[in-house]
Amino acid sequence: xxxxxxxLTKRYGATTAVDGIDLKIRSGSxxxxxxxSGCGKTTTLRMIxxxxxxxxxxxxxxxxxxxxxxxxxxxxxxMFQSYALxxxxxxxxxxxxxxxxxxxxxxxxxxxxxxxxxxVQMEALAERLPAQLSGGQQQRVALARAxxxxxxxxxxxxxxSALDPFLRVRMRTELKRLQGELGITFVHVTHSQEEAMAxxxxxxxxxxxxxxxxxxxxxxxxxxxxxxxxxxxxxxxVITLPDRRVAVRADRMLLGPEAGPEAVAAQVVAVEYQGSxxxxxxxxxxxxxxxxxxxxxxxxxxAFAARPLRPGDTVRLGWQPGEAHRLDA
Amino acid sequence: xxxASERAMPVPAAxxxxxxxxxxxxxxARRQRRLAYWQAAPLALVFLAFFAVPLALxxxxxxxxxxxxxxIPSFTLQxxxxxxxxxxxxxxxxxTFRTYLSTLKFCLLAWAxxxxxxxxxxxxxxxxxxxxxxxxxxFLLCTIPFWTSNVIRMIAWIPLLGRNGxxxxxxxxxxxxxxxxDGLLYSDFAVVLAFxxxxxxxxxxxxxxxxxxxxxxxxxxxxxxxxxxxxTLWTVIVPLCKPGIAIGSIFVLTLVMGxxxxxxxxxxxxxxxxxxxxxxxxxxxxxxAAAANAVVLLGAVTLVIAGLTRLIDLRREL
Numbered sequence: 001x002x003x004x005x006x007x008l009t010k011r012y013g014a015t016t017a018v019d020g021i022d023l024k025i026r027s028g029s030x031x032x033x034x035x036x037s038g039c040g041k042t043t044t045l046r047m048i049x050x051x052x053x054x055x056x057x058x059x060x061x062x063x064x065x066x067x068x069x070x071x072x073x074x075x076x077x078x079m080f081q082s083y084a085l086x087x088x089x090x091x092x093x094x095x096x097x098x099x100x101x102x103x104x105x106x107x108x109x110x111x112x113x114x115x116x117x118x119x120v121q122m123e124a125l126a127e128r129l130p131a132q133l134s135g136g137q138q139q140r141v142a143l144a145r146a147x148x149x150x151x152x153x154x155x156x157x158x159x160x161s162a163l164d165p166f167l168r169v170r171m172r173t174e175l176k177r178l179q180g181e182l183g184i185t186f187v188h189v190t191h192s193q194e195e196a197m198a199x200x201x202x203x204x205x206x207x208x209x210x211x212x213x214x215x216x217x218x219x220x221x222x223x224x225x226x227x228x229x230x231x232x233x234x235x236x237x238v239i240t241l242p243d244r245r246v247a248v249r250a251d252r253m254l255l256g257p258e259a260g261p262e263a264v265a266a267q268v269v270a271v272e273y274q275g276s277x278x279x280x281x282x283x284x285x286x287x288x289x290x291x292x293x294x295x296x297x298x299x300x301x302x303a304f305a306a307r308p309l310r311p312g313d314t315v316r317l318g319w320q321p322g323e324a325h326r327l328d329a
Numbered sequence: 330x331x332x333a334s335e336r337a338m339p340v341p342a343a344x345x346x347x348x349x350x351x352x353x354x355x356x357x358a359r360r361q362r363r364l365a366y367w368q369a370a371p372l373a374l375v376f377l378a379f380f381a382v383p384l385a386l387x388x389x390x391x392x393x394x395x396x397x398x399x400x401i402p403s404f405t406l407q408x409x410x411x412x413x414x415x416x417x418x419x420x421x422x423x424x425t426f427r428t429y430l431s432t433l434k435f436c437l438l439a440w441a442x443x444x445x446x447x448x449x450x451x452x453x454x455x456x457x458x459x460x461x462x463x464x465x466x467x468f469l470l471c472t473i474p475f476w477t478s479n480v481i482r483m484i485a486w487i488p489l490l491g492r493n494g495x496x497x498x499x500x501x502x503x504x505x506x507x508x509x510x511d512g513l514l515y516s517d518f519a520v521v522l523a524f525x526x527x528x529x530x531x532x533x534x535x536x537x538x539x540x541x542x543x544x545x546x547x548x549x550x551x552x553x554x555x556x557x558x559x560x561t562l563w564t565v566i567v568p569l570c571k572p573g574i575a576i577g578s579i580f581v582l583t584l585v586m587g588x589x590x591x592x593x594x595x596x597x598x599x600x601x602x603x604x605x606x607x608x609x610x611x612x613x614x615x616x617x618a619a620a621a622n623a624v625v626l627l628g629a630v631t632l633v634i635a636g637l638t639r640l641i642d643l644r645r646e647l
Contacts, residue, residue: 088568149555
């Protein structure tokens with residue numbers, strides 16, 4: 001179902017956690033709310049879920065405003081950051097919990113819970129208690145529990161942050177696969193731009209309770225709306241020119257003879273070998289950056305090998321005019 | 330004691346991880362183990378002196394003989410036979426069984442009321458009071474009655490419940506009753522009232538402790554799954570409070586089973602209880618008989634607790 005947020009605001013006393021945001025999430029899309037901690041992304045998710053009251057504005061899910069509805073009446077289900085599995089219930093009973101609350105008969109709810117556990121490949125451990133499961137397994141059970149009542153919208157609060165990096169990438173793939181199979185709307189809160197890029201159809205970058213940019217990942221990366229977005233998603237140099245501010249992708253920075261007519265002199269301050277690419281840190285006295293942070297240039301390993309550089313070397317630095325993307329603020 | 334030695338175990342394990350000569354390691358492990366025993370020794374000695382030895386003495390004396398003026402070391406089962414005299418001959422219930430039934434009745438009533446009130450109070454403080462400062466204040470408030478002694482708290486009921494006490498005066502002034510109600514004091518009602526008053530806090534504390542350990546996101550997860558407040562209470566909170574309920578129940582049941590003061594004062598010395606029987610026998614210097622009764626009572630209490638721990642595996646839950 002479509003989700004629409006209209007002037008959604010959350011105030012705690014004098015502080016405003018979410019400041020009048022407007023957003024449309026199309027039915028069946030994977031949406032990531034991305035931002036640093038304290039930017040209001042989790043509060044937004046909890047307001048959609050119905051676990052947080054709304055100070056002003058509205059949440060519309062499908063055809064109706066859900067302002068005062070209880071979570072279960074909204075057609076949403078939430079997966080909690082710490083999974084919040086019931087420690088006294090087995091996996092099967094955890095998954096069947098929502099059905100039990102709705103008065104589904106025991107045999108029927110066990111059948112459906114087991115079907116859900118199969119979907120997340122946990123059917124073999126149905127009798128275990130949550131404490132006997134690893135983090136990744138707990139997460140699968142939490143996912144099954146959220147999905148068992150056939151929600152139209154699944155809300156995920158930093159679902160991958162408690163996993164180790166290897167597992168995180170695997171679960172990420174699986175979330176995307178599940179979302180494709182089920183065809184329901186996923187809203188996923190994360191502070192990892194990599195996760196947001198990999199998963200979403202719609203990335204919503206938030207900062208200080210406001211939306212900085214809401215677009216598909218490619219647009220966000222190629223045309224960041226603001227300096228904040230360019231910095232937060234990374235891979236960009238934010239440069240202040242006399243008449244405007246621009247973002248230039250680090251992998252489009254040109255060094256040496258190709259650097260073009262507007263090139264400036266720069267000094268190499270850091271060389272990081274990353275396997276397929278080499279990251280260079282550079283300072284250029286003629287280019288104004290935020291707080292004087294070094295510029296980054298990413299070269300392919302082959303290009304770097306053709307013309308190696310070492311810290312202290314001086315080199316010409318520039319970019320094609322078309323690569324400088326103008327920023328709003 | 331075993332707990333202390335288990336706790337000390339990780340230390341030698343950590344020491345073993347250090348690359349060092351093997352003989353030194355073994356010596357260090359031995360030293361650590363000796364240290365663990367020393368650490369457990371003070372509590373073990375206290376237990377020995379004030380629990381194990383008196384218990385053994387009681388058990389021993391329960392097999393001795395006695396007459397009007399002396400107790401005689403020997404081995405006889407007569408005292409136990411006296412306790413159960415006439416109990417297995419059929420017909421009317423023997424005195425001992427009737428006394429135990431009466432004590433069990435008080436136990437059940439006191440347990441039911443303390444559990445109901447204790448759970449409600451703990452629930453209110455744990456889940457309805459939002460600020461943790463207020464929670465601490467209210468929790469301490471629950472323990473304030475303990476600043477006065479048991480006896481004073483019991484006696485305080487007398488001017489309230491007596492024939493010409495505050496309650497009767499108030500009821501008559503309101504015109505609700507013509508004559509004072511006699512059953513308020515020196516009755517089963519008064520005994521249960523005092524038990525509940527004295528012991529509810531023993532329910533509140535462990536149940537509150539269990540409740541504070543429940544992750545709040547579980548309640549949200551239950552709500553998210555469509556559970557009403559009532560369903561959340563029965564399917565999430567009560568099961569997770571089981572250890573607290575069990576500990577509180579053990580406190581209340583053992584305190585009520587062995588009581589003789591409350592039953593005496595609030596029952597006007599007219600109501601029998603197992604503790605009272607033992608006290609009376611002690612006052613007639615019939616120590617072996619009292620000891621035999623005490624051993625039977627200990628057996629009964631142990632059975633009740635064993636039943637409770639069968640329901641809830643406390644060691645796993647803690």
